[in-house]
Each structure stands twice: as structure tokens, then as C-alpha cells.
Amino acid sequence: MSDDYYKMKEDIITPSHDKCEYTSCYCEENVWKLCEFIKKEGSAPLGEIFVLFISNDNRMIPLWKQKSAHGDQPMIWDYHVVLLHVCGESEPVVYDLDSVMPFPCSLELYAQHALRTDHSIKPVYHRKLRVVPADCFLLNFASDRSHMKNADGSWKMPPPSYPPISTADSHMNLDDFISMEPAVGWGNVFTLDHFLQRFVKDSSLR
Numbered sequence: 001m002s003d004d005y006y007k008m009k010e011d012i013i014t015p016s017h018d019k020c021e022y023t024s025c026y027c028e029e030n031v032w033k034l035c036e037f038i039k040k041e042g043s044a045p046l047g048e049i050f051v052l053f054i055s056n057d058n059r060m061i062p063l064w065k066q067k068s069a070h071g072d073q074p075m076i077w078d079y080h081v082v083l084l085h086v087c088g089e090s091e092p093v094v095y096d097l098d099s100v101m102p103f104p105c106s107l108e109l110y111a112q113h114a115l116r117t118d119h120s121i122k123p124v125y126h127r128k129l130r131v132v133p134a135d136c137f138l139l140n141f142a143s144d145r146s147h148m149k150n151a152d153g154s155w156k157m158p159p160p161s162y163p164p165i166s167t168a169d170s171h172m173n174l175d176d177f178i179s180m181e182p183a184v185g186w187g188n189v190f191t192l193d194h195f196l197q198r199f200v201k202d203s204s205l206r
Contacts, residue, residue: 013043013085014095017103025148025157027081028053028174030097032141032165034083035134048087049134051187052094053177054127055079061127065101065114076125079178084131084199092199111200118192128180129195132187140186141177142170 014020014034021033031051039046055061055078062074069075083095084107092107099105099114118126144164148156164171176185190198 012104013038013049014083014104017097020097021160021162022097023158023160026145026160027079027098028141028143028177029160029165031081031083031095032137034095035138038134039138044085044087046135047133048085050084050086051132051134051137052082052084053079053130053132053187054081055130055178055180056126056128057180058124059178060125062121062125063114064116065099067098067100083134086199091201108200111196115192115196127192129190129192130177130180130185130187131190131195132177136186137177140167140170140173142166142172143174144172146172147174 014037020030021037022030035046035049035051038044038049054063059078060076061078061080062076063080064072064074066075066077080096080098084092085095085104086092093104094107094110095104096110096114097103099110101110101114105114115127142165144166145159148159150156173185177187179185180189182189
């Protein structure tokens with residue numbers, strides 16, 4: 001199937017890629033802003049929207065088809081965050097603002113080309129995914145952006161222009177979302193294989 005086929009399967013529930021609020025290296029906040037938009041605009045039931053934190057205990061995970069990568073080489077992230085839309089019997093779709101793949105992209109296509117498989121890579125790079133309902137993410141996520149500062153207080157990468165996201169209870173709990181310890185934080189943690197078994201219909205990708 002062509003990329004255009006997968007793009008047409010989803011009524012886009014976010015702004016177009018070039019109109020999304022985006023700051024390089026702040027993927028968790030970019031996705032928070034997507035969730036905020038969907039909730040405000042009512043473009044999809046919030047119960048259909050999930051936030052995927054992709055990482056592992058070593059905080060070294062490969063993802064392919066990333067804008068920051070070179071050619072077909074994977075980008076090694078400490079973690080990455082994307083949006084997942086699961087709507088009834090339709091194929092789930094992924095919104096990844098850092099990918100060169102379609103926006104949105106069928107999860108089947110994204111799994112095939114961006115996630116690929118853990119079977120052919122070293123165990124230190126095996127991926128896990130924390131799947132967090134969007135309403136839970138909006139209610140609980142907080143980041144003071146301290147993880148993006150150097151020891152001298154300078155920024156590793158320029159922060160978003162809007163104020164840091166906080167809640168009544170926390171100014172910083174990003175590590176609880178990145179953690180792949182099931183007893184920590186919110187949502188459910190899956191191995192890559194178990195995630196694909198749960199959400200991808202094509203059994204050849206599992």
C-alpha cells in the first residue's frame with residue numbers, strides 16, 4: 001500500500017503538521033499540546049487518544065524514519081513520545097511530529113518502518129512502551145524542563161515559548177512517564193512485541 005493510502009484512512013484530528021505547536025527535543029510537550037487541541041476542539045473522543053512513551057531501562061532506544069537521523073540509520077533516543085488514535089475497528093494511527101513518515105501514519109506502517117522489531121537488535125536497545133490515556137496525561141503530566149538544562153543553567157535546546165506545564169500537585173514528574181517500571185506512574189507498560197500484539201492487526205508485524 002502507498003503512503004497516501006494510509007494518510008487517507010484517518011480524518012486528521014490535529015492541525016496539519018506545519019501548523020502544530022512544535023519545539024525540537026520537547027516531544028512530550030508537543031504531544032501534550034496535541035492532546036490539549038483535541039480536547040478543546042472536540043475533534044475526537046478523548047477516550048480514543050493515547051500517549052505513547054517509548055523507552056527502556058537503559059534509556060537507549062532506536063527509532064527509524066526520524067528527521068534527525070541520517071539516511072536509513074536509526075536515531076537513538078533516550079525516550080520518544082507520540083500520539084496514538086484508536087478508533088473502533090479502524091486501523092490505529094500514529095501522530096509523530098519528529099518523523100518523516102505521513103502525519104498521521106497508520107500504526108501498521110509506523111510499526112513496519114519506524115519501530116521495526118527487537119528481534120534483530122541487541123537486548124540493551126529493546127523497546128518498551130508506556131501507554132497513557134490522553135485525559136490522564138493532560139491531568140497529571142508536569143515538566144519544569146530541568147532535564148533540558150546544562151550544569152551551568154544554560155539550555156541544551158531552546159525551550160517552548162509558553163510556560164512550563166504543571167499541575168496542582170507537581171512541577172516535574174516526567175521521569176514517572178519515561179520509567180518503564182509498571183508500578184511507577186500512569187498507564188500500562190508493554191514490551192514492543194506485546195504492544196504490537198495488542199494494537200496491530202497484521203500478525204506478520206508482531
